Amino acid sequence: MSPRPRSTSDETILAAAARVIWRVGPELTLADVGEEAGVSAAGLVQRFGSKRGLLLALAEQTAAEAPGHFAAARELYASALDTLLHALAAIAREIDTPDALANYLAFQHIHLGIPEFHACALLQARTTLAEIRTLLEEAMESGELAECDPDDLSRTVQTAYTGALSTWAVYRSGTLDDWLRGEVEAVLEPYRP
Template identity: 80%
Template sequence: MSPRPRSTSDEEILTAAARVISRVGSGRFTLGDIGEEAGLSPAGLVQRFGSKGGLLLALAEHRASGVPGRFAAARELHASSLDALLHALASIAHEVDTPEALANLLAFEQMHLDEDGFHAHALRHARTMLAEIRALLDEAVEAGELAECDPDDLSRTVQTAYTGALSTWAVYRSGTLDDWLRGEVEAVLEPYRA
């Protein structure tokens, strides 16, 4: 007899987990909180992920593996490589709408950096993001949107501006995170615009 088909996908569960963590923090949520958000029992979550730690590790992997899709979707929406870059970067932080949510998600990202599995996913996330930024900047130079530049340096600077903008928005609390991120990255790109 084959097992019953799952009515809720792992992706839906992990998306629900990200919402819960952004609301209550990675140290305070329970499997019951995520189960309620995803429409599953805590036992069902344990059956799928093994433990709360297993679910957190799966979420870290899910966030890292989702980066290429965000950039691909942005390319589909925008003819301009720079517009696609701004869209992709903003979409990575799409679930953040308050400084508290940002603080909770950043705490999740940094909480387990000393653990090998979590660090491996964080490093893959960062490297993949850097490669995607670099590819769009190369395309922007080729299309004449940007002047010739050192794409390695500019890619790292864009990634650093993006990461820093997450923290500074939570402090300044000026406008939406989307607008803040775009403004900070555009300021970095402005001197290179053709």
């Protein structure tokens, strides 16, 4: 006898898990995710093995999606700097309230001490840094930025972006998208010709 076909995709379940994290933070349960996804908690255990397995799958998916944000932005913009700003904003685009961001950051903080989760966060950070560096080099080649050390500037841009996530949740001024763009643009401004 073959198993019943899955009516809800893993992608749908992981998107539901992300929404639950944004809403309730680290205290989420499989029942919360199941209700959001329209799947039983037992079904989630069958598919992912445990809450930890589900959350690790979400962390792996999030890390794997990083290059896609940059590729999608490249399709929209000819300018390397416009591509950079759009891609960085897109990474956090679905987090639309300070509370959602605070819940997400709390969730991330708890899991950074677990090697498998840390590996996902490190992969995402390294991938994002490499994409930032490539776009900064392209911006220098096209004359959008003056010559500078792309390694130093890419780390500074990544740090400004990551810090902006936290400061927006504190200051609650405007949209996250506008806040992120403003902070990254402030870092880049001295390098514009």
